[in-house]
Amino acid sequence: MSFYDVLHRRRDTRGEFTGAPIPDDVLRRVLTAAHAAPSVGLSQPWDFIVVRDRDTRRAFRDHVQAERSVFATELDGERAETFARIKVEGIMESSLGIVVTYDPERGSPAVLGRHAIADAGLYSVCLAIQNLWLAATAEGLGVGWVSFYREDELRRLLDIPATVRPVAWLCVGPVACLPDTPDLERHGWRNRLPLDDVLHQERYTRRPSR
Amino acid sequence: MSFYDVLHRRRDTRGEFTGAPIPDDVLRRVLTAAHAAPSVGLSQPWDFIVVRDRDTRRAFRDHVQAERSVFATELDGERAETFARIKVEGIMESSLGIVVTYDPERGSPAVLGRHAIADAGLYSVCLAIQNLWLAATAEGLGVGWVSFYREDELRRLLDIPATVRPVAWLCVGPVACLPDTPDLERHGWRNRLPLDDVLHQERYTRRPSR
Numbered sequence: 416m417s418f419y420d421v422l423h424r425r426r427d428t429r430g431e432f433t434g435a436p437i438p439d440d441v442l443r444r445v446l447t448a449a450h451a452a453p454s455v456g457l458s459q460p461w462d463f464i465v466v467r468d469r470d471t472r473r474a475f476r477d478h479v480q481a482e483r484s485v486f487a488t489e490l491d492g493e494r495a496e497t498f499a500r501i502k503v504e505g506i507m508e509s510s511l512g513i514v515v516t517y518d519p520e521r522g523s524p525a526v527l528g529r530h531a532i533a534d535a536g537l538y539s540v541c542l543a544i545q546n547l548w549l550a551a552t553a554e555g556l557g558v559g560w561v562s563f564y565r566e567d568e569l570r571r572l573l574d575i576p577a578t579v580r581p582v583a584w585l586c587v588g589p590v591a592c593l594p595d596t597p598d599l600e601r602h603g604w605r606n607r608l609p610l611d612d613v614l615h616q617e618r619y620t621r622r623p624s625r
Numbered sequence: 626m627s628f629y630d631v632l633h634r635r636r637d638t639r640g641e642f643t644g645a646p647i648p649d650d651v652l653r654r655v656l657t658a659a660h661a662a663p664s665v666g667l668s669q670p671w672d673f674i675v676v677r678d679r680d681t682r683r684a685f686r687d688h689v690q691a692e693r694s695v696f697a698t699e700l701d702g703e704r705a706e707t708f709a710r711i712k713v714e715g716i717m718e719s720s721l722g723i724v725v726t727y728d729p730e731r732g733s734p735a736v737l738g739r740h741a742i743a744d745a746g747l748y749s750v751c752l753a754i755q756n757l758w759l760a761a762t763a764e765g766l767g768v769g770w771v772s773f774y775r776e777d778e779l780r781r782l783l784d785i786p787a788t789v790r791p792v793a794w795l796c797v798g799p800v801a802c803l804p805d806t807p808d809l810e811r812h813g814w815r816n817r818l819p820l821d822d823v824l825h826q827e828r829y830t831r832r833p834s835r
Contacts, residue, residue: 418763457809464825528772541751553628562738575829599667615674619785
């Protein structure tokens with residue numbers, strides 16, 4: 416696949432996982448891609464926890480289902496009905512989970528480029544996640560980012576120290592297909608915006624937010 | 626270039642910009658790639674401000690130089706000497722700047738997947754930045770992320786509303802080359818870590834932070 420094919424075929428997958436194993440060399444290439452991301456001051460403040468254990472995943476899945484219900488109670492009418500049709504995680508159906516964390520102490524005390532923007536290290540972790548996501552796509556795998564969880568609950572489940580922040584649980588594995596259209600668009604939750612709606616020249620132009 | 630070539634050739638560029646113009650169709654592909662990133666609840670909370678004006682860039686460059694000095698005063702001995710050799714921005718030498726911002730009101734009030742993790746929208750913006758960076762690399766352009774600035778100063782300079790958060794100033798343009806080794810490693814600031822230093826199985830394992 417060409418670079419742009421990978422970039423535009425990437426999807427957030429939930430219902431498409433087959434559960435088939437990921438070959439070791441494929442997983443290694445995907446993690447190596449994540450680790451090749453840029454980082455503020457070359458701090459490389461990320462860690463990757465590969466979770467295969469089904470009991471751990473079940474415990475996380477149960478927590479995510481509870482948080483899904485919390486969000487559902489915020490919704491009324493059409494929003495509630497639309498949300499009821501949307502699958503928000505493939506924790507058990509995927510082959511494994513990759514939990515990505517942020518360690519602000521990596522490379523400290525003086526992280527070059529972070530003195531004015533404390534969150535710059537957190538940004539680096541997200542760049543690694545996108546590298547991982549695209550590499551997985553290039554390998555024919557699906558990735559689904561689960562964000563219906565409380566950080567402290569995930570910390571407790573995986574023995575993550577209090578100083579380290581969980582950033583994502585990524586469901587990863589072979590998929591039956593990568594859909595052309597994002598799930599949320601297909602289910603009528605929200606549509607993709609035209610590029611020109613978010614593009615400005617020279618200065619920020621105020622527009623009605625959509 | 627294959628997908629993995631793009632991913633591993635990507636560098637943070639500062640001294641390599643030629644200043645040559647970016648063809649419109651190339652810039653459009655790069656911005657389209659950024660806009661194709663995944664986002665929490667399909668909120669697409671990013672905006673892109675293309676800055677070509679040299680007076681605006683000069684004002685920002687002067688601010689960045691001042692912040693560079695602030696950081697330099699935190700350093701002693703070898704660290705100070707090493708930092709003195711490192712170029713932290715290519716604002717004037719690049720062809721243009723792309724400022725990427727985060728609008729938490731996009732898609733609100735109920736952003737699917739953000740109720741438990743307030744920063745999830747900010748994470749989405751970073752995924753768009755990495756898409757942009759890789760697409761620029763595929764097009765033979767360099768990208769340099771400048772993070773020596775105060776967010777309020779950049780807001781003021783580009784009329785960014787108080788509710789919108791600047792996340793990055795990216796210097797973008799054709800480059801003489803993309804170096805094999807990151808600048809900070811070449812100058813002895815910090816080295817890339819082995820992948821196994823940041824890889825864990827099933828649970829987080831405490832190690833001495835490097």
